[in-house]
Amino acid sequence: MSRYAFRAATLILERIERRKVSFDRAFIEVAPSIAPKTHQHLAYEYALNGILYYRAADLLLKREKISSSLRRVCAFRVAFSLLMNKKFGITVDDLKVVSGGLLTGRMLKLLKEIKDITFEDFLKEISPKKVLGVKYAIPDWLIDELLKVMERKELERLLKATLKPVTWARVNTLKSNRKKIAKKIVTLAEIRWDKDYEFMFEIVKGRERVISSSLAKDGFIIIHDKGSTVVVDALSPKVGENILDLASAPGVKTSLIAQMTSDKARILAFDISYNRMREMKNLLRKLNVKNADLTVLDSTKLRMSRRFKKALVDAPCSNTGALSSDPGLRLALRSIVNIDKYANIQYAMLKSAVENLRKGGVIVYSTCSLLPKEGESVVERLEEEYGIVVETDGVLGVPGYRNSRLSSKVRRLFPHINRTTGFFIARIYT
Numbered sequence: 001m002s003r004y005a006f007r008a009a010t011l012i013l014e015r016i017e018r019r020k021v022s023f024d025r026a027f028i029e030v031a032p033s034i035a036p037k038t039h040q041h042l043a044y045e046y047a048l049n050g051i052l053y054y055r056a057a058d059l060l061l062k063r064e065k066i067s068s069s070l071r072r073v074c075a076f077r078v079a080f081s082l083l084m085n086k087k088f089g090i091t092v093d094d095l096k097v098v099s100g101g102l103l104t105g106r107m108l109k110l111l112k113e114i115k116d117i118t119f120e121d122f123l124k125e126i127s128p129k130k131v132l133g134v135k136y137a138i139p140d141w142l143i144d145e146l147l148k149v150m151e152r153k154e155l156e157r158l159l160k161a162t163l164k165p166v167t168w169a170r171v172n173t174l175k176s177n178r179k180k181i182a183k184k185i186v187t188l189a190e191i192r193w194d195k196d197y198e199f200m201f202e203i204v205k206g207r208e209r210v211i212s213s214s215l216a217k218d219g220f221i222i223i224h225d226k227g228s229t230v231v232v233d234a235l236s237p238k239v240g241e242n243i244l245d246l247a248s249a250p251g252v253k254t255s256l257i258a259q260m261t262s263d264k265a266r267i268l269a270f271d272i273s274y275n276r277m278r279e280m281k282n283l284l285r286k287l288n289v290k291n292a293d294l295t296v297l298d299s300t301k302l303r304m305s306r307r308f309k310k311a312l313v314d315a316p317c318s319n320t321g322a323l324s325s326d327p328g329l330r331l332a333l334r335s336i337v338n339i340d341k342y343a344n345i346q347y348a349m350l351k352s353a354v355e356n357l358r359k360g361g362v363i364v365y366s367t368c369s370l371l372p373k374e375g376e377s378v379v380e381r382l383e384e385e386y387g388i389v390v391e392t393d394g395v396l397g398v399p400g401y402r403n404s405r406l407s408s409k410v411r412r413l414f415p416h417i418n419r420t421t422g423f424f425i426a427r428i429y430t
């Protein structure tokens with residue numbers, strides 16, 4: 001067992017909870033300064049494991065009325081998770097040695113008391129109302145919201161799927177082609193070509209090797225979820241079109257619009273974040289996208305001098321659909337997120353899109369959220385106030401939530417059904 005890895009894992013959890021950053025970002029920011037290179041892989045594993053058991057650890061601390069600083073709570077989460085997950089083969093004595101004072105005496109005593117309990121035993125003692133959240137490390141408020149729109153059994157299937165993320169990648173046809181990539185990638189990984197999009201493939205084995213390969217680093221392929229491809233496909237971008245992208249950074253979907261049009265559409269891309277736009281500029285350069293104009297702007301205030309035909313509004317949201325790709329969200333979403341605030345920004349962006357499109361224009365609105373407030377409800381409101389027409393035929397996915405009157409006219413993608421990030425997609429005609 002590694003003392004460095006234990007400390008780094010503790011600080012990674014603390015950073016995610018304090019700063020609401022992604023798991024990967026917290027890892028990159030914390031691990032190199034705490035753990036020597038040879039211990040970093042273990043730090044990653046410990047931190048990931050700590051997140052997956054954090055709800056149970058917190059419940060235990062609450063039950064025993066142990067309160068402490070966030071850092072110590074995070075250390076307890078990591079320690080508890082290492083005891084529960086028997087694959088690590090770690091004992092309380094090991095934890096005492098490596099914790100370097102991060103675990104209090106009471107915490108260590110508690111760990112000793114529960115050391116022979118399995119996680120399954122632990123779950124048996126939890127009320128049925130709380131068990132899903134604890135088992136899958138999801139905050140109660142999110143479980144409650146999701147149970148309003150799906151059956152418990154379905155929710156459990158969804159949550160189970162988030163524990164087995166699928167890694168998707170795309171051949172960047174602006175720089176290479178499927179044949180060339182197929183030849184090169186076999187030396188790195190086991191892949192499966194997608195049945196819906198010939199440039200998409202799933203990395204079955206060897207994800208890390210692909211990510212660190214020159215294929216990815218030099219932009220011949222790009223790792224991104226299949227859901228993003230479905231969103232762009234819903235817009236059906238065509239050569240010669242002028243397209244607005246109102247929330248574009250870091251540019252995954254903009255670059256796919258360019259790819260689908262052989263870089264022969266003109267894309268006006270906006271984003272409010274300067275830093276994310278800088279990142280986007282580098283990505284587009286790497287992928288060889290030339291026909292996109294980037295502007296840092298609050299797109300709810302966009303006023304173009306002429307009307308456009310198509311717009312993509314891939315709006316900011318709670319990210320609740322991305323639990324599989326970012327395990328840190330389980331912790332970052334712990335405090336209740338202001339969903340209404342996101343819904344209002346999404347609405348304002350759509351309003352701006354409607355005002356900048358000509359009659360009969362097309363908007364694709366998407367969010368990587370599982371919540372109806374960041375999907376069906378926003379489109380219902382837009383329909384009432386703007387008289388737009390919603391129709392998402394031919395787009396992959398399942399209908400929206402049943403309690404929406406627009407259910408059959410919008411799409412949702414789910415990890416347990418579509419093997420993608422959770423997405424909401426609506427095609428809107430102005």
Ligand SMILES: C[S@@+](CC[C@H](N)C(=O)[O-])C[C@H]1O[C@@H](n2cnc3c(N)ncnc32)[C@H](O)[C@@H]1O
Pocket residue numbers: 228246247248249250251252253254270271272273276297298299300314315316317345
């Ligand atoms: C889901 S992300 C977009 C991802 C992007 N479409 C892609 O595929 O890579 C949402 C983006 O909306 C941006 N955003 C948030 N509020 C905005 C606003 N008022 N105007 C423009 N962009 C905004 C955020 O900075 C963030 O980059």
